Amino acid sequence: MTLSIATWNINSVRLRIDLVTRFLEEHKPDILCLQETKCMNGQFPHGPFRKLGYDYHAINGQKGYHGVAILSRLPLQEEESLMFCEKPDARHGAALVTTPDGPLRIHNFYVPAGGDIPDVEANEKFAHKLGFLDEMRLWGQKEKQTKIPTVLVGDLNVAPLENDVWSHKQMLKIVSHTPMETERMLAAIQEGEWVDAMRHLIPEPEKVYTWWSYRAADWALANRGRRLDHIWVSPDLAPKLSDLTILREARGWERPSDHVPVIVRLEG
DNA sequence: ATGGTAGGACACCTA
Numbered sequence: 001m002t003l004s005i006a007t008w009n010i011n012s013v014r015l016r017i018d019l020v021t022r023f024l025e026e027h028k029p030d031i032l033c034l035q036e037t038k039c040m041n042g043q044f045p046h047g048p049f050r051k052l053g054y055d056y057h058a059i060n061g062q063k064g065y066h067g068v069a070i071l072s073r074l075p076l077q078e079e080e081s082l083m084f085c086e087k088p089d090a091r092h093g094a095a096l097v098t099t100p101d102g103p104l105r106i107h108n109f110y111v112p113a114g115g116d117i118p119d120v121e122a123n124e125k126f127a128h129k130l131g132f133l134d135e136m137r138l139w140g141q142k143e144k145q146t147k148i149p150t151v152l153v154g155d156l157n158v159a160p161l162e163n164d165v166w167s168h169k170q171m172l173k174i175v176s177h178t179p180m181e182t183e184r185m186l187a188a189i190q191e192g193e194w195v196d197a198m199r200h201l202i203p204e205p206e207k208v209y210t211w212w213s214y215r216a217a218d219w220a221l222a223n224r225g226r227r228l229d230h231i232w233v234s235p236d237l238a239p240k241l242s243d244l245t246i247l248r249e250a251r252g253w254e255r256p257s258d259h260v261p262v263i264v265r266l267e268g
Numbered sequence: 269a270t271g272g273t274a275g276g277a278c279a280c281c282t283a
Binding site: 011015036038039063065115125157213214215217258 | 271273276281282283
């Protein structure tokens with residue numbers, strides 16, 4: 001059997017609901033994980049998703065900021081959202097999906113962006129980001145013992161490898177690619193025994209980007225992208241990784257998100 | 269070295 005899972009930082013699910021439904025109609029992933037939904041649970045647009053056969057929703061929203069959602073064509077049970085850094089931010093959601101091959105656990109993350117200054121003294125948002133990554137790493141060490149096939153996705157706001165950015169050298173002091181962040185993320189992958197699905201299917205040194213800034217005059221021409229969105233899988237799923245789609249064209253849709261959807265297929 | 273754009277909510281925060 002095959003199962004496809006997509007992740008997309010949508011930067012307001014209500015504003016861009018037509019882009020999400022277009023994406024679902026054209027690509028039909030079994031599961032879609034959204035970040036930055038930017039609305040409270042009571043405001044979440046369930047209707048358009050149900051209309052397309054995505055009947056099962058696990059949502060965790062808050063007013064104005066952050067917010068994550070898991071939408072599925074297969075039945076799911078919502079699981080407890082985790083809290084990081086003792087903040088009530090809606091930055092994580094989880095669900096257990098019932099697949100023909102048995103249960104599959106999904107974790108959907110939205111890691112803090114961390115502000116502009118890569119200094120924990122001068123910038124508390126950066127300190128928060130590093131603290132979040134540390135807690136994520138410790139959590140992952142325990143999570144790997146659950147024995148349930150697991151997929152972790154989301155906007156992790158770190159581009160950990162040299163070819164996850166347009167210029168490694170010029171990005172070393174830019175938040176998202178500093179050694180403080182990349183070392184923490186690589187440690188989290190290693191200690192959690194995660195497989196970086198995107199790099200499993202598209203190894204270095206190929207450039208891979210999922211985000212292009214709104215602030216470029218011409219994002220496609222400059223092509224100064226970063227790989228901020230990730231799909232990690234538990235080792236048992238690694239042999240099933242069969243295809244990866246990064247929907248770059250979605251960055252050129254009308255009133256786009258600055259992130260594009262990433263879809264992975266699990267087969268066999 | 270700097271400023272560039274976008275969303276939510278309604279003064280200014282977050283990205």
